[in-house]
Amino acid sequence: MIVAEQKPMEEIVALVAGHKRVLALGCGGCVTVCLSGGQREVSTLASIVRLGCRMTVEEATLERQCDAEFFDAVREQAERCDAILSLACGVGVQMAARLFPGKPVYPALNTRFMGTNDGAGQWSENCLACGDCSLGVFGAVCPVARCSKSLLNGPCGGSANGMCEVDPERIECAWQLVHDRLKALGRMDVLDAIAEPRDWSKTHSGGPRRLSREDMADLR
Numbered sequence: 120m121i122v123a124e125q126k127p128m129e130e131i132v133a134l135v136a137g138h139k140r141v142l143a144l145g146c147g148g149c150v151t152v153c154l155s156g157g158q159r160e161v162s163t164l165a166s167i168v169r170l171g172c173r174m175t176v177e178e179a180t181l182e183r184q185c186d187a188e189f190f191d192a193v194r195e196q197a198e199r200c201d202a203i204l205s206l207a208c209g210v211g212v213q214m215a216a217r218l219f220p221g222k223p224v225y226p227a228l229n230t231r232f233m234g235t236n237d238g239a240g241q242w243s244e245n246c247l248a249c250g251d252c253s254l255g256v257f258g259a260v261c262p263v264a265r266c267s268k269s270l271l272n273g274p275c276g277g278s279a280n281g282m283c284e285v286d287p288e289r290i291e292c293a294w295q296l297v298h299d300r301l302k303a304l305g306r307m308d309v310l311d312a313i314a315e316p317r318d319w320s321k322t323h324s325g326g327p328r329r330l331s332r333e334d335m336a337d338l339r
């Protein structure tokens with residue numbers, strides 16, 4: 120899922136200051152699952168902004184804020200507000216701005232990464248959407264996202280006791296995980312091969328990416 124967290128309240132208040140009626144707009148997707156932008160968080164944030172900024176705050180939560188089709192449900196509500204405070208990830212915020220070109224749209228969240236829930240209130244990053252997935256080679260452990268140096272031929276010399284030298288208290292060495300996983304699978308032979316340099320233009324380093332499926336061209 121996309122993992123996000125709420126911005127500091129002072130920053131949110133500064134963003135919406137000066138408006139009279141704001142729509143706090145949540146999303147029922149990833150940010151609901153990671154407890155940062157669902158119906159419950161919309162309700163809590165709206166109450167705080169109402170009290171702190173002495174303004175009217177309307178509330179709504181879309182099934183998904185990254186999809187234009189779900190905005191019909193809040194079109195009237197959005198039109199009568201003079202700004203939207205979006206509790207979606209950055210994709211949802213930009214979709215709201217695209218659909219309401221004359222209206223200020225502000226992010227209430229900081230979008231952090233794509234990752235998994237590791238326990239109560241804990242998430243970790245495990246995919247950078249690199250565009251050329253290598254999980255099939257590395258035992259379904261991603262060295263691109265989970266190795267601090269994105270090494271494809273690791274480990275580096277800093278791995279110790281299964282932890283990464285960048286932060287031995289917090290970050291597991293991805294290459295230790297790759298090693299352990301391949302060993303468990305009886306595929307240690309994989310580590311004998313040198314991974315070839317990859318085409319990083321498929322990552323964001325090649326500029327903003329687009330995906331256009333030819334098999335769906337008739338539907339456009």
Ligand code: SF4
Nearest residue numbers: 246247249252253261
């Ligand atoms: S190899 Fe690329 S697509 Fe696959 S999990 Fe890692 S970052 Fe994501």
Ligand code: SF4
Nearest residue numbers: 266274275283292293
């Ligand atoms: S210690 Fe492991 S995870 Fe950290 S940079 Fe080196 S190989 Fe990557």
